[in-house]
Amino acid sequence: MQYRIGIDLGGTAIKAGIVDETYQVICSHQQPTVEGFELVVADMAETARIAAEKAGLRLDDFPSVGVGSPSCINPYTGLLVFSNNTNWRNMPLKQELEKYIPVPVFIENDANCAVVGEMLAGAAKGYRHVLMLTLGTGVGGGLIINGRLFSGGDGMGAELGHTPLVACGEPCTCGISGCLEAYASVTALIRQTEKAMSDNPESRMHAHAVAHGGVSGRTAFDCAREGDAVAKRVVDQYCTYLAAGIGGFINVFRPEIVLLGGGLSGAGDTLLEPVRKKVEQFVFAHDIIGAPPIERAALGNAAGTIGAAYLGDI
Amino acid sequence: MQYRIGIDLGGTAIKAGIVDETYQVICSHQQPTVEGFELVVADMAETARIAAEKAGLRLDDFPSVGVGSPSCINPYTGLLVFSNNTNWRNMPLKQELEKYIPVPVFIENDANCAVVGEMLAGAAKGYRHVLMLTLGTGVGGGLIINGRLFSGGDGMGAELGHTPLVACGEPCTCGISGCLEAYASVTALIRQTEKAMSDNPESRMHAHAVAHGGVSGRTAFDCAREGDAVAKRVVDQYCTYLAAGIGGFINVFRPEIVLLGGGLSGAGDTLLEPVRKKVEQFVFAHDIIGAPPIERAALGNAAGTIGAAYLGDI
Numbered sequence: 001m002q003y004r005i006g007i008d009l010g011g012t013a014i015k016a017g018i019v020d021e022t023y024q025v026i027c028s029h030q031q032p033t034v035e036g037f038e039l040v041v042a043d044m045a046e047t048a049r050i051a052a053e054k055a056g057l058r059l060d061d062f063p064s065v066g067v068g069s070p071s072c073i074n075p076y077t078g079l080l081v082f083s084n085n086t087n088w089r090n091m092p093l094k095q096e097l098e099k100y101i102p103v104p105v106f107i108e109n110d111a112n113c114a115v116v117g118e119m120l121a122g123a124a125k126g127y128r129h130v131l132m133l134t135l136g137t138g139v140g141g142g143l144i145i146n147g148r149l150f151s152g153g154d155g156m157g158a159e160l161g162h163t164p165l166v167a168c169g170e171p172c173t174c175g176i177s178g179c180l181e182a183y184a185s186v187t188a189l190i191r192q193t194e195k196a197m198s199d200n201p202e203s204r205m206h207a208h209a210v211a212h213g214g215v216s217g218r219t220a221f222d223c224a225r226e227g228d229a230v231a232k233r234v235v236d237q238y239c240t241y242l243a244a245g246i247g248g249f250i251n252v253f254r255p256e257i258v259l260l261g262g263g264l265s266g267a268g269d270t271l272l273e274p275v276r277k278k279v280e281q282f283v284f285a286h287d288i289i290g291a292p293p294i295e296r297a298a299l300g301n302a303a304g305t306i307g308a309a310y311l312g313d314i
Numbered sequence: 315m316q317y318r319i320g321i322d323l324g325g326t327a328i329k330a331g332i333v334d335e336t337y338q339v340i341c342s343h344q345q346p347t348v349e350g351f352e353l354v355v356a357d358m359a360e361t362a363r364i365a366a367e368k369a370g371l372r373l374d375d376f377p378s379v380g381v382g383s384p385s386c387i388n389p390y391t392g393l394l395v396f397s398n399n400t401n402w403r404n405m406p407l408k409q410e411l412e413k414y415i416p417v418p419v420f421i422e423n424d425a426n427c428a429v430v431g432e433m434l435a436g437a438a439k440g441y442r443h444v445l446m447l448t449l450g451t452g453v454g455g456g457l458i459i460n461g462r463l464f465s466g467g468d469g470m471g472a473e474l475g476h477t478p479l480v481a482c483g484e485p486c487t488c489g490i491s492g493c494l495e496a497y498a499s500v501t502a503l504i505r506q507t508e509k510a511m512s513d514n515p516e517s518r519m520h521a522h523a524v525a526h527g528g529v530s531g532r533t534a535f536d537c538a539r540e541g542d543a544v545a546k547r548v549v550d551q552y553c554t555y556l557a558a559g560i561g562g563f564i565n566v567f568r569p570e571i572v573l574l575g576g577g578l579s580g581a582g583d584t585l586l587e588p589v590r591k592k593v594e595q596f597v598f599a600h601d602i603i604g605a606p607p608i609e610r611a612a613l614g615n616a617a618g619t620i621g622a623a624y625l626g627d628i
Contacts, residue, residue, distance in 0.1 A: 072598070072599050072602075072603070081602055082599045082603075129466075129467030141566070145464070145467070150459070152566065152567055153443030153567060153570055154443075154568045154570075155568070156599075156603055157564075157565060157568035159565040159566060159598045160566060162562070162565045162598040163477070164480075164559065164562045164596070165478055166480050166481055166483075167479050167480055167554075167555065167558035167596075168554065168558065174598055176595065176598065240481075240482065244481035244482065245481070247478075247490070248478045251471060251473040251477060252455070252466065252471050252474060252566075253466055253467060254471035256467055281489075284476040285395065285396045288386075288396050288403055289386070
């Protein structure tokens, strides 16, 4: 059996997972993300080494090591170009990791890793053209074209969350105004929910928020399911934003399948059904050429680990 | 010398051009587009035959015949899926043409042909990742990824004009609301110009329109160049819309070059300079990774003929 290893470098934790040839994560290890690039690199190597040990393996038993991170990554130069969490710029992640790791290191944006994982082992298995959005704190994008990961001409693209949804509209964390992320992320949904609550003191979302320790991405979806009219309007508007974004991507990429991942995809059919319906009005020539299925991603956080682990193979 | 032949099936004329190995259109022929699919197909074959004769050639002297049309085309099935001009749906264009033409026929959307032409012989020569927008009655899109034409997973994508610019905003001819085309086409610019004129009777755009037989895509650009404040605001807003659209595409495709073609690209630096400046605010991590050059397409209408002629080669 040839195993692979993937590392997820996140803002709060470094996780390493060992993946077998059937794409199962057979064991893993994690530790908190500390401050400072040199320390983080050393911790990443140690996390990987410990995860490997748990499987009875050493790092030189693997053909390569893959890393995914919620950052702007240049997979060709191996630089971590930009990270919102840490303010790192052009850090030589691949090069520094290879001082500790005796096999080639591949690095990619985490949403790109996720779509690779879903293609290999999840909801996009068998598809050659896949578009995936991860709906979390931000909106991540992953694209498979002709069975291969597409991350832009210079490797730093596929930033689907940073395309116009309402140009010059809501400010986005990236500094641009009007990005899809500023309308379709969990952060945006919370903002939309809080606005509706403030305008509608009678909504049961107030009681839900008190009972659940605050407003979250679930507040509107939970209360809409329970029949609250204000929550339904929030969900309806959110789904329109998301469907408009997805429709535009369909018109460009015509994927065989669209996957939604990230925390918000946990809303399941409450999210998927209105989005599928609404997307029809945003797809070019929909009455003639139709639209691909829109499904929930299958692997959750494991998608990123599996995708990272196989970066050296694709 | 191996020649190629490209046919441009437009709403008003059918044009055929013979292209030599240096990508020069050495001779051409055209006739008006009549009504009725069977007649149009016969005319296309005749137009091609006459253009070939002018070069001392017969249709079986060519390795293939390429066709570009401002329609939704399925290059894999050879169907003209949808044409706004004619209301044709799923017409077997390739199959019917091959009854008249003794070599394989390839068909593509005209904006896709244009970017192929520009890559082979125009402003994108030598580039492997190219994004092109044609700013005309509509907004056409063409994409080269890794040196190859990308037209979506099923060949019917790359509809860059039909992605959200202001989701649910201005109605677009395609039936979707808020498309880039509804803000950045010549048609949209004329609407924006007329609105500004109506709101500002003092603008010199009124005199310009009278002198030039009506409002056109040039009205605001010409008057802005002459210092008219209202026209400057129209141009400024138009360039912001276009820059927001281009910025989003850069964040997804990270092309090596962005080309602007179509009638409006004739405005030259009056268009290009503000767009280049404004696009910076719409490019993700622009201060670190920058943006590709934005240039005017070089070949004009010949791009479509040359691209169509080489569809069988790419």
